[in-house]
Amino acid sequence: MNSSILLFGSTGQLGQEIEQKLELMGKNFLALNRDRCNFTQPDCIQDAVMTYKPHIIINCAAYTAVDKAESEKNIANTVNGKALKILAKEAEKINAFIVHISTDYVFDGSKNIPYLESDRVNPINSYGRSKLMGEQELKEYCNRFLILRTSWVYGIYGKGNFVKTMLRLGTERKEIRVVADQIGSPTWTGDLGNIITQMPPSLTGTYHYSNSGVASWYDLAVAIFEEAKSLNFPLKIEKVIPITTAEYPTAAKRPAYSVLSCRKISSTLNIIPPHWRESLRKMLQQLREN
Numbered sequence: 278m279n280s281s282i283l284l285f286g287s288t289g290q291l292g293q294e295i296e297q298k299l300e301l302m303g304k305n306f307l308a309l310n311r312d313r314c315n316f317t318q319p320d321c322i323q324d325a326v327m328t329y330k331p332h333i334i335i336n337c338a339a340y341t342a343v344d345k346a347e348s349e350k351n352i353a354n355t356v357n358g359k360a361l362k363i364l365a366k367e368a369e370k371i372n373a374f375i376v377h378i379s380t381d382y383v384f385d386g387s388k389n390i391p392y393l394e395s396d397r398v399n400p401i402n403s404y405g406r407s408k409l410m411g412e413q414e415l416k417e418y419c420n421r422f423l424i425l426r427t428s429w430v431y432g433i434y435g436k437g438n439f440v441k442t443m444l445r446l447g448t449e450r451k452e453i454r455v456v457a458d459q460i461g462s463p464t465w466t467g468d469l470g471n472i473i474t475q476m477p478p479s480l481t482g483t484y485h486y487s488n489s490g491v492a493s494w495y496d497l498a499v500a501i502f503e504e505a506k507s508l509n510f511p512l513k514i515e516k517v518i519p520i521t522t523a524e525y526p527t528a529a530k531r532p533a534y535s536v537l538s539c540r541k542i543s544s545t546l547n548i549i550p551p552h553w554r555e556s557l558r559k560m561l562q563q564l565r566e567n
């Protein structure tokens with residue numbers, strides 16, 4: 278059976294990647310952007326689910342402006358939290374399966390070994406709290422869901438991400454200062470999109486998925502410039518200077534360590550997520566070709 282899929286957040290970096298993969302796979306799907314379904318309007322969510330009556334809902338819509346969320350808590354909570362309650366209730370009525378994307382920022386970063394799905398959540402910023410609210414609403418109001426937590430996402434689509442920002446700054450400046458004391462796992466939407474679109478519906482509950490390996494933002498910046506130079510991107514950058522979080526104050530606090538353990542999904546699906554550096558190179562090659 279070719280299950281029908283309803284995709285929310287189709288203009289985001291992950292949403293666009295997934296839409297393209299579904300198209301290539303010949304899937305029966307409807308992709309909705311914010312104009313067609315705004316998560317601040319509960320009626321829109323109800324109408325979308327009840328009109329299309331999908332077997333599977335993939336939710337890539339989210340309020341993702343981590344710093345801005347500190348001054349826009351209400352809207353972050355509405356889009357990332359309350360909307361999930363409406364979505365879960367509607368999905369439950371038609372027995373649809375929800376695939377929802379969550380974040381490493383549900384953790385406080387006090388660990389120094391990879392976070393397990395069973396570890397205590399304790400977000401330290403408004404964005405993380407709003408995403409945790411979304412997880413809780415799903416667990417409370419529907420039975421058939423998959424929460425996939427991921428981290429440090431980048432890809433060729435969407436409005437922007439760390440990789441694209443570094444490439445822009447690298448063409449404008451000779452020197453750049455990048456935070457070296459926050460550790461995570463960069464994750465390419467290409468790999469994440471493959472997992473989401475090829476996932477067996479038997480996978481339910483909470484799982485972590487990121488690329489393998491760990492990096493600081495500084496490590497990632499250095500790797501971006503090394504790989505980009507080898508692909509002949511026109512760059513001016515000569516030096517990347519490591520700095521501390523304290524030297525780069527932001528509105529939202531970020532966890533110092535938010536590496537996700539992917540052991541559970543790896544053993545369940547018998548996969549090994551590609552190393553982040555390998556995937557970074559693939560993403561940069563894609564950007565170069567476009």
Ligand SMILES: NC(=O)c1ccc[n+]([C@@H]2O[C@H](COP(=O)([O-])OP(=O)(O)OC[C@H]3O[C@@H](n4cnc5c(N)ncnc54)[C@H](OP(=O)(O)O)[C@@H]3O)[C@@H](O)[C@H]2O)c1
Binds near residue numbers: 286341380
């Ligand atoms: N980016 C990361 O580093 C990261 C890390 C961990 C987890 N995640 C999670 O991964 C998922 C995908 O993130 P992403 O990186 O693809 O984010 P993104 O590029 O910012 O895309 C977010 C999507 O949500 C839509 N959206 C925002 N407000 C909305 C609203 N009120 N109603 C309906 N749609 C709305 C956006 O629409 P517009 O295009 O109109 O703005 C866009 O399509 C999210 O759940 C995010 O929390 C991301």
